[in-house]
Amino acid sequence: MDLDSLLFVTSGWLEGTGKESDVVVSSRIRLARNLAQFPFLTKADDPTRKEIEGLLRDAVSKVRKENKKAKKAAAETEGDQGSRIASESDQPPAKPHYSYSDLTYIDVDTLSKIDRQFLMERQLISRELSESSGPRGVVVGNSQQTSVMINEEDHLRMQVLRSGFNLDACWEEMDQLDDAIEARVAYAYHEQFGYLTACPTNVGTGIRVSVMVHLPALVQTKEIQKVFQAMQKMGLAVRGLYGEGSQAMGDFYQISNQITLGKSEPEIIELIKDVVPNVIDYERRIRKALITENHQQLHDQISRAYGILRSAQTISSEETLHLLSSLRMGVNLGLIETPDLSLANELFIQTQPAHLQKRYAKELSSAERNTARAGYLRERLEASEEE
């Protein structure tokens, strides 16, 4: 798998499948880790960074090879089981094939600006990794549900994504990946504080559990402010599409834990698992109220959004996100026939600047992107009508 081919592969976490996918786009868990024998990156010069990168790249590569072997073995076992018929249900199931069994290393330092932005739009790297300099990279799983950033704020930032509300699956894979890497390197760990990180806000578990929710009805009715306040009281953060400091675009929000210390990983996951269903319910209730009290206005808003996306000759990123948000809600409320949820999700990512520039294989001015974006939207929506 090379970076360019990613453009034509829908990220697994965007599929619109999984639990509560009308509101929850994706679930994500990330761990921050540092190597014991190296200083934090703020104190590391380029040769040291280079050494860290090489070491971690090698460790992850070994994990990958080992996983490939395990996968092969599992496939053989599966084959055996298949021939033995399914009655032997006491037989433990074959070990699941984690997405990190096909990991590709991408040297971020040598990438063009567009490629770095592209990986960021795909949620595979952070803005920090994209915009900093020096030896750094990311290891990406085939289905784009696993990414391991090397030399971001910490030496290691591992992330697992899943479509829908599915933190357990994220944690299961993340836990294994963490163990597999830890078996090869020595993490900076303190008996009392736990895992040590560059920024004190990550010390302890180094975990950030986040759920990306789509809250168009709460935004439209301005009820979203109440959600923000409630989340804050519970020590949770609400951020925009691209994490810290980013604006909420297209009515997408990331709900995540702020505290990493003093609680175990499962406890933090449980907190998010407890709180998010309330937000889901809230958004659904408001959607229902909107559809009951003003069905026609909502239907009109969504139909017009579709009409414009389907016909515009030039369209900005901001307007696109705004209209796609209406469209996505319409799809979930059954107010519109096409596209399906998976395409609605995908259009959010595919219409972003770097995605468009990769598609046209050249740098595009803002005006050119607006034309390319409109053309892409017309093409995809027309095709989905014909399906």
Place this chain on the structure above:
Amino acid sequence: MDLDSLLFVTSGWLEGTGKESDVVVSSRIRLARNLAQFPFLTKADDPTRKEIEGLLRDAVSKVRKENKKAKKAAAETEGDQGSRIASESDQPPAKPHYSYSDLTYIDVDTLSKIDRQFLMERQLISRELSESSGPRGVVVGNSQQTSVMINEEDHLRMQVLRSGFNLDACWEEMDQLDDAIEARVAYAYHEQFGYLTACPTNVGTGIRVSVMVHLPALVQTKEIQKVFQAMQKMGLAVRGLYGEGSQAMGDFYQISNQITLGKSEPEIIELIKDVVPNVIDYERRIRKALITENHQQLHDQISRAYGILRSAQTISSEETLHLLSSLRMGVNLGLIETPDLSLANELFIQTQPAHLQKRYAKELSSAERNTARAGYLRERLEASEEE
């Protein structure tokens, strides 16, 4: 022909055919006449009005019968010619069948408000005839290109309409219709002043020659003000879609003469025929400039107008006119594939309040009309895509 069936018949003058039809929707000539033996309507009580109505209704009915005979005779002559082969081109052509050979009398006093408004939207009666009271009516030709109002401001207001820039055809028919009626009744005529009318502004010829033009590019670039000024200097009036006092809707304007005295009918027609081509050229030049200098923005505006009209679930009359105006320009500039000009023209009329209410055969509130209008637009535009 009854009034209800009119709904499903496109007015001949809306066909989008005829000369310069990218800018000129229709040409119109009307004559104001009064009967010599009756006072003007301002001085006439209801019994007198009733008498006038009866007399004129009868006179028009005789014109109709005579014309039917002439039409039949012409058809027979035509048949003969057909069998004699076409070589005899020196043979004069059969007399044209004027649309007033099939005239229907409509008693406006007994009509519902919706029906009166409907006739007004079709340009068959004036706001004055629609909103006044007492015995009054209109005689309508089958193709809706002829209408004779009885007891409007004057006893008789005859109008002939044609699609495109075609004043000669209007005048030819109008002249004959006027002669045919004058052969049966005595018009109020003064040797020095000419035809006498209720309002002095119509005295003399009693003629109003008007051309309905669509000037979206001049409006968009605000050049329209210059047109207004130039017209005024030449003694011409520029009015909105429904004549005197009405606002310009959908960028439609009526250019007409203000002076009816001291010039012959052909002279007044010539004046309009001389001036309108300049307005046509001006509008076309600006359209060309818009398409050259900002092709994409124009294309986008027109495509979005289509997208919204094609998908909205509720839409006001005002927004519809605004969007249809863009659409009509797009059709003329070849920037959009469907609809054709005839449908674009028709949608302007069919989406108006009384038309919608007649279609649904009931009174509709403003909100209900907006829904009905959106539904009608979606249906017609979808059908035109499938053609």
